[in-house]
Amino acid sequence: MAVLEVKDLIKDFGGLRAVSNVTFHVDEGEIMGLIGPNGSGKTTIFNCITSYFPITSGRVFFKGTNITGMKTHQICRLGIGRTFQVVRPLARMSVLDNVTASAFSRVNSIKEARSEAERVLDFCALLGEKDKLAKSLPIGGRKRLEIARALATKPRLLLLDETAAGLNPSELDEAIELIKKIRESGVSILIVEHIMKVIMSISDRIHAINFGQTIAEGKPDEVANNRAVIEAYLGEEYAQG
């Protein structure tokens, strides 16, 4: 069964059509990659799914329920978590308090929120940093903290927006392992990522867009060899190498 269905999604910003008739779905337990050049509409699609922006037209279903037009916090409660491309932790709060704040979306007591936050920090290999200020973490840690904050809302579907950007090679391997571990824990994933090593190695399927429009969808090797994708996004070097 599809955990997420996006149907004929259109999003206009004034005269600009940022997303144009995009349709795709994410199956239960699947890692679905969403790729496209800068400015092609990937983050806007995330913002439409989570009602961060009102959509112009189209429909979004979560586990068969039409969530189009619901409030962002209702969508979070139903089970869609997300990270932001530009990480924005509560900089002056500790790592633990950042995640505890997110855990309050599910529990009512500070005790429960803290213990859930510690469980999630442990899962994300951040428990050792829990008393540090969020702003003192290096970029790899801030990206993991962003994932931890999303996981503390107990999502069934996680939207990851460029969580591997800016990471060094060993941090990249850790990020790939963490994303696989999240899926193994039963969370379906829709991931936007520019780093081909990441997207190609973890996605079950990939949906490619350009200028807000779908150009290809399929298994990673099919999409990587698709002419429209190569022209729009990957560049000829990738096709040859």
Ligand SMILES: Nc1ncnc2c1ncn2[C@@H]1O[C@H](COP(=O)(O)OP(=O)(O)O)[C@@H](O)[C@H]1O
């Ligand atoms: N809040 C906004 N207001 C106006 N235009 C926006 C807004 N957000 C995104 N856009 C425009 O929509 C297009 C898609 O942007 P975005 O979804 O951020 O692309 P991507 O994440 O694929 O790089 C771009 O042309 C961008 O300038």
Ligand SMILES: [Mg+2]
């Ligand atoms: Mg973006």
